[in-house]
Amino acid sequence: MSFKYLLLSLITVIASQQVYAQNFEAEIAVGYSSYATKDLIRFQDEIISGNRLSFKTTDRFPAQPYLQITVAKIMGDGNRVGFFWGYLSTGGRLTVSDYSGEVSSDQILINHELGVNLNLYIEDLKSEKIAPFFQMKISALLSRLELFDQAHLSNGESYKEELTLIAQNASITPSIGLDTNIISTPLRVTVGYLIQVTEFPFHLRENRDAKLRISGDNTVGPGLTGLRVSVSGVLSF
């Protein structure tokens, strides 16, 4: 959890605010996201059940901060159409240690999101200080799963094994949001729910047929469906 980076980003975003311009805006959003990651949690359980080591799940894909950068065109009626890039990372860990050594199995999930968004303002509720809107995002989810197993023994021996898999999926994110200038600083608050609409599993980068599977021939996908809450600053130009 890199809270210091989140804080630094927020401070910097706020400090970088300018008044709205007329045609384009750049939005930097910092938020918090949760994930279903059901497959990955089953994947962890599978590792534990098939292992002689007394692994314990210490990290189970917790909700993590995410970043999104959007460039949007401001339409004549004030609505926005833009494209965006988003980044988030979460992960899991199975680990055990005793006097003889330590073993851990990490699963790092990194997701890049590329897509388009549309902000439609609710004119009836719009005022000088607040402007509520509906937002719809359609995006491609480019996920990477880094599996990193390592063991360090007290006799000095150590073992490492790494494997990287990727997955590509699509999502939609219906959201509602609010532009506000109450504290003399233009901020945008958005609450949405990402729905992963495809379930393509992780596979080796060089071989799409080499899919990540667990028992029962079930494949493992990223499972990024979840809540997204963000606060963003907007830079108009």
Next chain:
Amino acid sequence: MKKILATISVLCFITGCKYSPSGSNYIERSQEVIPIVANLSVSPVLEIEDTLKVFGYIDFHYDIDVGNKQVYSFEFWLDDDSHENNWGSQSWNLTGSHSLYTNNYEDGEHTIHIKLITSSGRENIADKLDTEFLETRFAIPLWFDNGPASPVSVTKVNKEAGRIQVNWEMYRRPDLEEYRVYKMQTIDGFYNSEQYVGTSESRELTSIIDPQYIGGKVNYRVDVKIGHSYKYSNGEPFTYSGSYPQFISADTVGSNQLQIKWTSCKYPANFGKYEIYNSTINQEWTIDNVNDTTVSFQFSDNGTPHTLILSTHPEGNNNFRNVRQDTLYIN
């Protein structure tokens, strides 16, 4: 300036927000190693004074309990770990037996080893990752003895309940088949041919009663026969000498009665009878009471000498070599 700050913030976020798991799960475990238990034996074997003596083919029996340990190798070794003495290996059965032909090796001290490589069984991480090994050895020192039989000595001959008992030292090597006891007696100062006294097929039974001995000088010898050789090993003779019945007097009793006396047999348990033969008058007396040591007969004092022979016989045996004789000449 603010745009630059925004760019920096984005870069910081991207580089810093790759998730980094930090959980730990330390488990306290005992470091004790539960020892492997082995029940080992060799057969056939002779245990003498804490030494296990073997010969020929032996079977090495083992029953090993490794508990929760995983066995990686299980080997038999003779003496050291040199390749020449590797007796075999197996990793699938911890209970069984293994044969060895000891004649292939020099007589003397050897050691049979079991060399066992297992997991430590401590069930710690190193153990479960198969990186912690436990080498356990079990050894049985043996004495290989495939040589010919060696002799045993008679230790003593003692009088026991009216008989004599021959005692010899125990044979302390394997594969004893029997002890055979022989004796040679002197008759009239000359050794007679040897006589068989008896056999003991028990290693621990190292004494025997001579049921024929009724006195005189005798040499006892114990021979040893082992199973893997047809030859007997002859022991050194042991001389024993005891008195035998002899005439002690010839007295005139009454008118022309001559009473002959002799010493009684000192081994009454073996005693059979006295026979007194007067060759002059061709008269013989047989007496079966060991304590009845007199005989009288009519003696005509006409100058004719009488020759009397006292023969003492052991019970139930008429072999002349066991009969002791004494001669009395009366003029």
